[in-house]
Amino acid sequence: MTVVELGEHAPAVSVRLPDAAGRALAASRIVDAAPDPYRPGSWRLRAGSKVGVVALPVPGGDPVTLRITPKVSIARLFFLIGYSLDPRGWREGRVEVGDHREVLPALAHAVERQVDRALGQGLLQGYRAVEDSALVVRGRIREAEQVRRRFGAALPVEIAYDEFTTDVAENRILRAAVERLLRLPAVPRDVRRRLLHQRARLAEVSPLVRGRELPVWHATRLNSRYHQALRLARVVLDGSSPEHTTGGLHVDGFLFNMNKLFEDFVTVALREAFRGTDHACRLQDPQHLDEAGEIRMRPDLVLYGPDGVPQAVADAKYKAEKSDGYPDADLYQMLAYCTALGLPEGHLVYARGNAPHTAHRVRHAGIVIHQHALDLDRAPADLLGEVRSLAGQMARVGQTAPDATV
Incomplete structure (x- = not known):
């Protein structure tokens, strides 16, 4: 077996691969893949914002396993996931990842532990x-x-x-998640053994038909012991799972899209910061740039004041600031949001930056575009404190003096 280790957004590496495997990776867009012009028989691979593991069985050759590790720690990754799924029920350490240092083993461990707790009192009926x-x-x-x-x-x-x-939606979702994990590569042997035990406990539950919509469940007092397991199961079943055949090869695996995960965390945390106030947040709020309503926009979050009028807009960008700053295209996008919504200020939220906050006043428009940088390496309570500080700034429209002009 050929194992290729890549880091999220790390420099490209040259790896000797069969052409069929290289073409499959290039077509799947899991990573940037191109033949290495200086090393015949090798491919240059560069990971983007997708982290996890995929496997490619190569006809007539050794299978290839591609592992992409995130920049943040596994514990921090699962904090972002856990808080996005259940902000009010989140507690630090609630999602157990064991001693695993890779995404898929940690996810499989976490799901198995939560399923075991959910079934501890017997199957829900x-x-x-x-x-x-x-x-x-x-x-x-x-x-x-x-x-x-x-x-x-x-x-x-x-x-x-x-x-x-016992053949209810909750049990069927848990069985589907367990079976999905058992089909994936790189699940440790001890975790796989425990997952097989959980599947045996759910053996009398009807399997889900692959490709169909998941059954709907509603959080109630009666199924409260299932809540955490069901939310993690949804991560497994809804995740970016590159199961398809490309160029005659079946690509199978599990990937987290860090762009989506960061966006979910920021918007959910901002919404929670405004909970109980006279403001309202709308996530992925559909808007239009033009008066005819033909150019559609969907800001990550729009904050509405007590009068129901938009007061602030925010967009999350999972990008680290480079030496020459953030991409100008982000500023242009936020300017379009502010113009269409009639707002004097807009907020871009990044994963990390050289300064925690900068602001730019747009010439001849008077619009101020803020750029905030969250430090994902900080402790969860401190990170949530940064988001609350951002929420307070969004609620104080026009009170922050800009330090640059664009």
Whole structure:
């Protein structure tokens, strides 16, 4: 087996790979991949914002496993995930990752531990609507179906009833997540053994059909012990999972998109900072740049004041500031948001920067664009404190003096 180790946004590396594997990686867009012009038979690979692991079985050769490690620590990564999923129920250390230092092993460990806790008191039971054909009447008769399918025959009877069963949405989601993890590469042997045990506990639950919508569940007091496990299961089932065939090769794995994860954390944390105030936050708020409504925009977060009028706009960017500053395109995008919403200020939130805050006043417009940098290496409580400070600044429109002009 060929194992390729890459770092998130690290410099490109030259790796000897079969052409079929290199083409599959290039087509999948998991990483930037191109033949190395200076080393025949090698490919230059560079990871972007996707972290995790993928496997490529190569016909006639050794399989290739690609591992991409995040810049932030595994513990910090799962704090971002846990808080985004459940900000009010989050507690530091709630999502256990064990001693694992890679994304997929840590995720598999965390899911298995939460599933074990959820099933500790036995499988959840609930009522499920069932439609069936039977020789005895149970529940109610579906008269229209009886006429349409039986043409006046008395038996069998088309019936509908509520069945009290363990085959409910919550258990089906947990089983699907466990089975998904068991199909992935790089899950440690001890974790895989425990996942097999959890699958055995869920053996009587119907499997989900791959490709179909996940069943809907609602958080209640009765399923409270399942909440954390279900949210992590959703991460597994909704994650960027490159399962497809490219150039004759099946690419399988699990990836986190750090851009999306950072965006989710920032917007959820800002929304929580304004909870209980007279302000309201709308995430991914659909807007239009032009009066005809043809040019669509979707800012990450728009803050509305007590009068229901937009007061501030924020956009999260998972980019570290370079020596020549942040990309100018981000400023142009925020200027468009502020202009369309009629706002005097806008806020760009980055993962890290050389200064915690800078601001720019746009010439002939009077619009101030703020650039904030969050330090993801800080302790969770301190990081959330930075977000609350940002929220306070967003609520004080026009009170921060800019230090630059664009």
